[in-house]
Amino acid sequence: MALLQISEPGESTAPHQHRLAVGIDLGTTNSLVATVRNSMPVVLNDLEGRALLPSIVYYKPDGGVDVGYDAQPAQASDPRNCIVSVKRFMGRGLRDVTHVETMPYDFVDSEGMVRLRTVQGVRSPVEVSAEILRVLRDRAEASLGGELTGAVITVPAYFDDAQRQATKDAARLAGINVFRLLNEPTAAAIAYGLDNAAEGVYAVYDLGGGTFDFSVLKLSRGVFEVLATSGDAALGGDDFDQRAYCWMLDTANIRFPSAKDSRRMLLKAREMKEHLTGHDEARVVMTLSTEQVVDLTLSRDTFADTTKHLVAKTLAPVRKALRDAGLQPEDVKGVVMVGGATRMPHVQRAVGEFFGQTPLTNLDPDKVVAIGAAIQANALAGNRMADEDWLLLDVIPLSLGLETMGGLVEKVIPRNSTIPIARAQEFTTFKDGQTAMAFHVVQGERELVSDCRSLARFELRGIPPMVAGAARIRVTFQVDADGLLSVSAREMTSGVEAQVQVKPSYGLSDDEIANMLQSGFDFANADMQARALSEQRVEAQRGLEAVQAALDVDSALLNAEERAAIEQTMQNVRAKMAGEDHRAIKEAVEQLNRDTTEFAARRMDQSVRRALAGQRVDTITFSKSAT
Amino acid sequence: MDTETLERNYREIQSAVHPDRFAHLSDQERRLSMQWATRVNEAYRTLRAPLLRAAYWLQLNGIDAGMENNTAMPAEFLMEQMEWREAVEEARASRDMDELDGLHRRLRQSLNAIHAELAECIDVQQDGEAAAGVLRRALFLDKLRQEIDDALIELES
Incomplete structure (x- = not known):
């Protein structure tokens, strides 16, 4: 792939300063890991030279775990313990999951996220995903020859808060420091945009194994600004397989296939789908456990016909995103196709007809997301080259709000807001002497709470008794650059405060994660200590480098006394790093953080002032509006 | 207002403060960067959207647009509103997406016309009271546009 001449040869940063960072595409069907090496983004292959890692995890009866190609055979032989497409369950309850009836798993419908009972015990989707991530982390560390500083992990743009949080938890469980969660279509846009020096309005149509995303972006002088995004978090290539599978059942008149036969036929259905991309028909011959011989031929037209409603289903989010962005199809300069499922000719045709132009298929639809994530990871790690200047402005996909009287939703942050x-928002008490108030945080576009996703519930207590309507309760929603929400509530007259990290109804609690980490899949306690020590040292080094870099540039912002104090704290961090106590290192780093707060604030003010230099508010007038 | 300048300045400032620039730095710097980026996004959002910009201008000039209470409108405008609403309800009931799409587009054209009217009041005549009146009408239309939007989302899902 010809990609990105980021810097002139010889201009790259010195090797010892290069922090190892990767981009991970944690896909429904396949996962990948990529990095930027010698200024070029590359996908990292396994020892056999394969880029893709099938997102399959097999819990073996003997206690071992196979992931990827090794796990593949077990799909047919032991489907109950061989988990495929686990991404569909991330941050989801059992009732959210479609096609449950045809899945061979033993679901546990617990409070919150669905779980799976395997031969090795009950597993949450977060744990299953962590197995996949761990293999990718090991692959990257072996290939790059060192410990990772961090990773950018991609998620469907249309993932809600619970699904994002679950993904971040999985990374944490796999021992990966997450720099950022990045939306998949945005990652693709970075890879495409930087490679082609694209300018103007572009769309990304991303049909993956289990999710559909559509984003509209404005690319202008190195800024990637997402204008609108939409999608369907439960629609993807798997559904096309499912249709082909149902067609097999109907045509061969099969009523109640066994779990194994069902899984085998689904695999055949997928093979037929893939075959039809390059051929006019696909034939399947197989013998079921009932001795029934299935011999069928599926034509491309029949397949297109049985799945045309799925293709049509993708166009509704496309129209919505364009409407939100205030654009017509003809305003879009190019449509980048991403995800293996966009290889299907009838999908390409439908998109082409809608936009009146041939979609862009010149990037490998399986790899482009990981490549974009790697580029972002490299920049976030601080490996950015002097002349590499680009910025990403992303949005939240779904509106965030609070439940109000009568089960209605009051929107607090509308969808497609830049993060x-x-x-x-201010609320008040409705009863005299009311001392507590309950809040219910929801995400979604519908008017009724019951049609939206419940994210969290919390209570503000200790409101001083007042007459109804006198209390002023300010609820603040903050969405960070990962698209994750935190909410706080404060009674303004008394200052009583309540704060929640939105650990969603569908998430794992911190205790659960701590337990999972401690029960240690692959490390004994000693290893945990060693790992903690090494992580703290990396963290401390990072902190020292950051402060030193700031001092080199901006020491003028400090007086001699302040500067000496900071240097002394730095010395303390170095001393603790030489020791073996990871907690002492952590404390020293926290001290350094506290002592540099004021310095950091001055630096930030200075850079804002520089950016604003020469601008005057009073030159702004009203006309020539943006729309 | 020169939207190109606004956009350029926004991007410049955001380039200086965005969390992506501070991901590898200390916790403080990351937190400050998020606060700044949040403020810059809010400012840009207000200045970019014509109705929010107008409301902000009125607020700066100490004019109460009285959006909550003051619903006095010209009778002609109210009639027009009722017709719009009936058309939307009808299209919604008969699940006519094309009709809703068309209404959405026509409404946006009306909004654009109102933006021009607002610009005239504010920039040329500098008449805050008149602008407040126009803004109230604009917000009516904007609300209607949102309703069409919701109807479309409901029908599409």
Whole structure:
């Protein structure tokens, strides 16, 4: 792939300063890991030279775990313990999951996220995903020859808060420091945009194994600004397989296939789908456990016909995103196709007809997301080259709101708001002497709470008794650059405060994660200590480098005394790093953080002032509006 | 207002403060960067959207647009509103997406016309009271546009 001449040869940063960072595409069907090496983004292959890692995890009866190609055979032989497409369950309850009836798993419908009972015990989708991530982390560390500083992990743009949080938890469980969650279509846009020096309005049509995303972006002088995004978090290539599978059942008149036969036929259905991309028909011959011989031929037209409603289903989010962005199809300069499922000719045809232009298929639809994530990871790690200047402005996909009287939703932050964003809303008590108030945070576009996703519930207590309507309760929503929400509530007259990290109804609690980490899949306690020590040292080094870099540039912002104090704290961090106590290192780093707060604030003010230099508010007038 | 300048300045400032620039730095710097980026996004959002910009201008000039209470409108405008609403309800009931799409587009054209009217009041005549009146009408239309939007989302899902 010809990609990105980021810097002139010889201009790259010195090797010892290069922090190892990767981009991970944690896909429904396949996962990948990529990095930027010698200024070029590359996908990292396994020892056999394969880029893709099938997102399959097999819990073996003997206690071992196979992931990827090794796990593949077990799909047919032991489907109950061989988990495929686990991404569909991330941050989801059992009732959210479609096609449950045809799945061979033993679901546990617990409070919150669905779980799976395997031969090795009950597993949450977060744990299953962590197995996949761990293999990718090991692959990257082996290939790059060192410990990772961090990773950018991609998620469907249309993932809600619970699904994002679950993904971040999985990374944490796999021992990966997450720099950022990045939306998949945005990652693709970075890879495409930087490679082609594209300018103007572009769309990304991303049909993956289990999710559909559509984003509209404005690319202008190195800024990637997402204008609108939409999608369907439960629609993807798997559904096309499912249709082909149902067609097999109907045509061969099969009523109640066994779990194994069902899984085998689904695999055949997928093979037929893939075969039809390059051929006019696909034939399947197989013998079921009932001795029934299935011999069928599926034509491309029949397949297109049985799945045309799925293709049509993708166009509704496309129209919505364009409407939100205030654009017509003809305003879009190019449509980048991403995800293996966009290889299907009838999908390409439908998109082409809608936009009146041939979609862009010149990037490998399986790899482009990982490549974009790697480029972002490299920049976030601080490996950015002097002349590499680009910026990403992303949005939240779904509106965030609070439940009000009568089960209605009051929207606090509308969808497609650029992140990070904060918004506050004031409420009041409705009873005399009311001392507590309950809040219910929801996400979605519908008017009724019951049609939206419940994210969290919390209570503000200790409101001083007042007459109804006198208390002023300010609820603040803050969405960070990962698209994750935190909410706080404060009674303004008394200052009583309540704060929640939105650990969603569908998430794992911190205790659960701590337990999972401690029960240690692959490390004994000693290893945990060693790992903690090494992580703290990396963290400390990072902190020292950051402060030193700041001092080199901006020491003028400090007086001699302040500067000496900071240097002394730095010395303390170095001393603790030489020791073996990871907690002492952590404390020293925290001290350094506290002592540099004021310095950091001055630096930030200075850079804002520089950016604003020469601009005057009073030159702004009203006309020539943006729309 | 020169939207190109606004956009350029926004991008410049955001380039200086965005969390992506501070991901590898200390916790403080990351937190400050998020606060700044949040403020810059809010400012840009207000200045970019014509109705929010107008409301902000009125607020700066100490004019109460009275959006909550003051619903006095010209009778002609109210009639027109009722017709719009009936058309939307009808299209919604008969699940006519094309009709809703068309209404959405026509409404946006009306909004654009109102933006021009607002610009005239504010920039040329500098008449805050008149602008407040126009803004109230604009917000009516904007609300209607949102309702069409919701109807479309409901029908599409």
